[in-house]
Amino acid sequence: QVQLVESGGGLAQAGGSLRLSCAASGRTISHYAMGWFRQAPGKEREFVAGINWRGSSTNYADSVKGRFTISRDSAKNTVYLQMNSLKPEDTAVYYCAADQSPYRSVRLTATDFGSWGQGTQVTVSS
Numbered sequence: 400q401v402q403l404v405e406s407g408g409g410l411a412q413a414g415g416s417l418r419l420s421c422a423a424s425g426r427t428i429s430h431y432a433m434g435w436f437r438q439a440p441g442k443e444r445e446f447v448a449g450i451n452w453r454g455s456s457t458n459y460a461d462s463v464k465g466r467f468t469i470s471r472d473s474a475k476n477t478v479y480l481q482m483n484s485l486k487p488e489d490t491a492v493y494y495c496a497a498d499q500s501p502y503r504s505v506r507l508t509a510t511d512f513g514s515w516g517q518g519t520q521v522t523v524s525s
Contacts, residue, residue: 401425401514403495408519411485415523419480421495421516429473430501434512435480437491437521447493448480449505458505463489485523492518 407419419435434449448469449458457469468481478495498506499513506512 401428401497403497403514403516405493405495405516405519408493408521410522410524413485413487413523413525415485416481416483417485417521419482419493419495419519419521421478421480423476423478423497427473428471428476428478428497432498432503432506432511433469433471433478434496434498434506435469435478435493436496436509437489437493438518439488439491442491444494444509446507446509449507450478451505452498452502456505458507482521485521487523487525490521490523492520494518 402424404422411417430452432451435447436444437447438444450469454471466484471478495516496512497514
């Protein structure tokens with residue numbers, strides 16, 4: 400079982416940037432697709448970004464495309480989410496997640512992921 404711990408959240412002004420990290424322990428995540436999701440108050444959890452196990456393919460929600468970048472560092476067993484040009488509507492708790500099965504393409508659906516972090520709060524002020 401892999402444990403995922405997010406960090407890097409906090410308060411940012413509109414137009415600013417934050418970089419989220421997701422550190423894995425317990426086993427390597429280098430063979431697993433990874434994803435970032437977010438959940439705002441009163442809303443359902445939604446897909447933000449995903450990366451395949453090789454790190455060669457990514458996918459983004461339309462709302463963040465061109466502003467957010469997902470990446471991974473297998474040597475550090477860590478996945479990142481670089482968030483630029485932040486908007487107040489990006490305010491949410493951000494979760495990283497690991498695919499249930501190895502060697503798969505980018506996953507887009509929450510049910511594909513078997514391990515989740517505890518989340519990190521991102522608040523963007525206008």
